[in-house]
Amino acid sequence: MKYILLVDDSEITNRVHTLMFRKAGYDVQIETAYDGLEALEILRAGLEQGQPCPDVLLLDLNMPRMNGFEFLDAYQTVPEALRAAIVIVMVTSSLLPHDKERAERHPDVQAFKIKPLDVDGVHEINALVEQGPR
Numbered sequence: 256m257k258y259i260l261l262v263d264d265s266e267i268t269n270r271v272h273t274l275m276f277r278k279a280g281y282d283v284q285i286e287t288a289y290d291g292l293e294a295l296e297i298l299r300a301g302l303e304q305g306q307p308c309p310d311v312l313l314l315d316l317n318m319p320r321m322n323g324f325e326f327l328d329a330y331q332t333v334p335e336a337l338r339a340a341i342v343i344v345m346v347t348s349s350l351l352p353h354d355k356e357r358a359e360r361h362p363d364v365q366a367f368k369i370k371p372l373d374v375d376g377v378h379e380i381n382a383l384v385e386q387g388p389r
Contacts, residue, residue: 256281256283256310256311256380256381256384257283257284257307257310258283258284258285258286258307258308258309259276259283259284259285259286259309259310259311259312259313260285260286260287260288260294260297260298260309260311260312260313261273261285261286261287261288261313262287262288262289262290262291262293262294262312262313262314262315262318262323263287263289263313263314263315263318263346263370264289264290264315264318264319265315268315268370268371271371271372272313272346272370272371272372273285275371275372275373275374275376275377276377278374278377279374279377279378279381281377281381283310286309289318290318290319290320290321290322291314291320291321291322291323291325291326291329292320292321292326292329293320294314294326295321295326295329295330295333298333298337299333302333302334302337308337308340308341309341310340310342310384311341311342311344311380311383311384312342312343312344313344313372313380314326314327314344314345314346314364315345315370316345316347316348316349316354316358317347317348317349323345323347323358324358327343327361327363330363338363338388339388340388341388342380342383342384342387342388343363343365343388344364344365344366344367344368344380344383345358345364345366345367345368346368346369346370346372347367347368347369347370348369348370350369355367363388365383365388366379366380366383368380
């Protein structure tokens with residue numbers, strides 16, 4: 256893992272997740288988007304500027320402007336080559352079974368985790384990145 260995009264409207268959660276990646280020993284670039292719309296803008300700008308895409312995108316479910324599922328719908332407009340390179344992990348506080356089932360059925364979501372992540376969760380995400388996107 257070299258580059259992570261955190262998509263979550265909670266500054267505290269973003270700080271905790273950044274800390275967990277550091278505590279787990281990963282020296283990675285971490286960028287933050289506070290909703291799905293901002294995440295799409297970051298991905299598209301990076302593509303236009305020829306910048307590397309994130310290895311992993313940690314996606315919250317409940318956010319203003321564009322939530323996680325709305326992001327996944329809009330994400331289909333991102334070029335396939337870019338989507339094929341990014342591992343998406345839904346990281347949410349939702350304990351609703353239908354949210355988990357919906358996320359796990361989505362072809363772009365590789366895992367569903369309850370936040371906040373701990374060091375073990377970070378290592379599990381790294382293992383997904385090493386396997387590569389589905």
